[in-house]
Amino acid sequence: MNDTQKLLEIMQNRRDVRGHDFLDKDISDDDLEFILKAGISAPSVGYSQPWKFIIIKDKKIKNEIFQNFEVENEKAKKIFKSSKLYPHLKLEGIKETPLNIAVLYEQPKEDILGMTTMSKMGEYSVVCAVQNMWLMARTLNIGLGWVSILDEQKVLKSIKAPKNHTLIAYLCLGYVDKFKTEPELKTLKWKKEKKLDELCKVV
Numbered sequence: 001m002n003d004t005q006k007l008l009e010i011m012q013n014r015r016d017v018r019g020h021d022f023l024d025k026d027i028s029d030d031d032l033e034f035i036l037k038a039g040i041s042a043p044s045v046g047y048s049q050p051w052k053f054i055i056i057k058d059k060k061i062k063n064e065i066f067q068n069f070e071v072e073n074e075k076a077k078k079i080f081k082s083s084k085l086y087p088h089l090k091l092e093g094i095k096e097t098p099l100n101i102a103v104l105y106e107q108p109k110e111d112i113l114g115m116t117t118m119s120k121m122g123e124y125s126v127v128c129a130v131q132n133m134w135l136m137a138r139t140l141n142i143g144l145g146w147v148s149i150l151d152e153q154k155v156l157k158s159i160k161a162p163k164n165h166t167l168i169a170y171l172c173l174g175y176v177d178k179f180k181t182e183p184e185l186k187t188l189k190w191k192k193e194k195k196l197d198e199l200c201k202v203v
């Protein structure tokens with residue numbers, strides 16, 4: 001298999017992994033380093049490298065974040081009240097995973113090349129780092145789940161984030177012995193897969 005096929009296969013086999021699928025095993029320091037190195041290899045606007053990673057192992061902090069999720073998910077349940085499925089979805093793995101990582105964006109103190117017109121490019125750069133981490137985790141048989149049903153300000157307080165930082169992603173990571181072959185929300189018929197020809201237009 002050549003590099004192109006290998007890379008596409010890793011991308012297509014990456015999954016968002018939720019709390020019912022993790023093994024009870026700590027993530028090794030070497031594997032964590034691979035994931036963080038993947039993160040900081042991402043492209044960033046004006047080479048600003050505006051990312052920070054807060055690694056959360058402390059059970060008390062995880063419990064606080066889980067409570068934050070529960071409050072926000074109750075609000076979400078009301079929004080999706082017509083769905084029989086929503087209340088049964090497992091949408092996080094905060095307590096089931098040995099490691100959570102909050103990926104933060106450090107707001108720049110100076111002008112950034114490339115951000116003078118489009119101000120969201122710094123945040124988008126941090127999302128590039130998250131995607132690199134997700135793909136690297138996949139190669140290490142580490143499942144990663146992105147949790148976004150959280151009150152950002154409360155998360156920042158719980159993790160004692162430095163000033164001038166915002167939350168881009170809250171990630172839950174743990175080893176798994178298998179990955180699902182397609183997105184869970186596709187399997188459960190929450191959403192249909194969009195095909196390439198509906199998504200592209202030549203002008």
Ligand SMILES: Cc1cc2nc3c(=O)[nH]c(=O)nc-3n(C[C@H](O)[C@H](O)[C@H](O)COP(=O)(O)O)c2cc1C
Nearest residue numbers: 014015016090091092146147148149182183184185
């Ligand atoms: C920005 C972002 C936020 C997400 N937030 C959540 C979340 O709060 N809970 C959850 O279960 N999945 C979350 N996901 C995972 C998506 O549901 C998942 O990526 C999608 O269903 C496709 O599945 P796959 O990642 O396994 O291919 C999030 C994904 C992204 C990119």
